Amino acid sequence: MTPVSRVLVVSDDATWLAEVLAGLGAAAVQLENPFGLTFMGAAHLSDALERVAADGDVQIVLIDKQLHEKGVTQPAVQLANRIMALRPELSLYILLVDDDQKLLVEEMASHVVDGYFYRDEPDFSGWFRILSAELAEKSATPFYDRLKLYVRMAKDSWHTPGHSGGDSLKGSHWVGDFYDFVGENMLRADLSVSVPMLDSLLHPIGVIAEAQALAAKAFGAKKTYFATNGTSTSNKVIFQTLLTPGDKLLLDRNCHKSVHHGVILSGARPVYLDSSINRQYGIFGPVPKETLIAAIEAHPDARVLILTSCTYDGLRYDLEPIVEAAHGKGIKVVVDEAWYGFARFHPVFRPTALEAGADYVTQSTHKVLSAFSQASMIHVNDPAFDEHLFRETFNMHASTSPQYNLIASLDVARKQAVMEGYRLLERTLKLAQELRQKINSTGAFRVLELGDLLPEEVQGDGIRLDPTKLTVDISHSGFSTDELRQALFERYNIQVEKSTFSTITLLLTIGTTRSKVSRLHDAMLRLAKEKRPPRTPRRMPEVPHFSRLACLPRDAFYEHGERLPLLDDEGRPNADLVGRVCCDQIVPYPPGIPVLVPGQVIDESILSYLARLQKAQKAMEMHGLAEEGGDYVVRVLSSAELLSLPGRILFS
């Protein structure tokens, strides 16, 4: 299938514009046109901007440097900058009369311009070839192409993996169905580092390096690295690159658990910042700006600040002032954009963390773009980036047998985001708006708006909501979230993303279709019509405040410790645990916030919270608690271990 690639030519010289469009149009007919280049004109700045915004198939804009616009100085340059602010993935060419004009453009907008054509050299087939080559370069998938080529070469495999391109499975009476289920190409493309022409993820110098360079350009990074172990591993790699034992780190206590694991691995000294909480809906929001700025002021010796933006529920920080404050003290900023990898490709979602000045950004490309699960990217813009150290830690965490289909999927996901991300996201936004209205019209369910979601303490912080993440209040429907999830799943074949005691979350992506929206609406309408009697939602007990650290998390984690039961013989919270130092990270799920991290002192409120959770919800997952004879036990430091810890002094 040939795509459509529109080229917009902007000039108020009507005769010349017609000549250019006719010349390029004729070249498109005469020459090979694999990208489906078509040409259209615009005479004014506003007209051009409107078309770029309205037509997701516009790929290239040619701007006549002679463009006039009443009341606007240097309209061509202005237009170039405004188009890039809107859609940075587009290619821009300037049509010049002389070299003076070129100098001016280079001074004012060279960073956004891809090339120049001179008006007195109207070699339209030459221009056409250059524009085609531009699209070929942008839409290239060097790794995926090489992988396909290799599979087509049908080499005999005398190397790993053991299924040998699927030959061990094919035709088997017992497991042949797996071959059919997964598909031949997937198995033939499951290759290994034994194939040099496919480059190496751990030392990329060929097609993987090329694919990563294209991704860096697309996402606005100096360097991009593909990770096949998810953002979980990407976060740990960055922590181990930036932090040495004892280094101070500012972090949102509500960060993903991989961040907390990174604290243990790096030996960093964490300063936990409490995130805001929306108690009505059981949703954790961003850390208040005031808390962040105060922490930056109070800990100018911190090496790193890490934030999650946007959150799982779609709340995103006004990052620029925070990054500026951190950089003012020489603190590096890492942003976990696990849920926001598409943001670069539509202005509604921008600025991205990189655009806001972050030094390191991790993205689960698989969560919100078309990559396979586990396929993530690490973007780097740190001016003091130590590539050697990064490579060492990357290789420490990465498998020496990465899954090649995952790498190909990152290459393809980047191409898609660049070539059609804007158009697809525009559609997703429309579907999200439509679904919002439809759910609200059921009467029983309501999509929460930013004002509903924002915890009070962050109301004035400039936080915005990603409209593709829909949090639906179900508290007036008469359903519990468990009942609703079950009804959607069993009766209507619908699986939602997550839930709290009074909400469900729906994640819309570029893969959401109008049919899915319609089926979901239909299901919710039918469920609303059941008119169940209202019920009082069972609230989660409130997560207790952070107590204090007695030592570095890493030190506590690596001690042997002793195991004390959570409840005493009478089933009450075990008073012997109060004042003891926890060795593990204890995370009840949901809500998934660590109630204790290694090195943290257990106080009465934490103990009674854990005991209450255990009694109230036996089926609840309690990550970090060990089980002995069917009872939960907590691993804590013995007094001798605590006294012997060298880092303890930092916390006394």
Ligand SMILES: Cc1ncc(COP(=O)(O)O)c(C=O)c1O
């Ligand atoms: C904020 C955040 N960071 C990181 C991760 C880990 O991402 P991955 O699943 O790609 O390992 C998640 C996963 O849910 C997350 O929510």
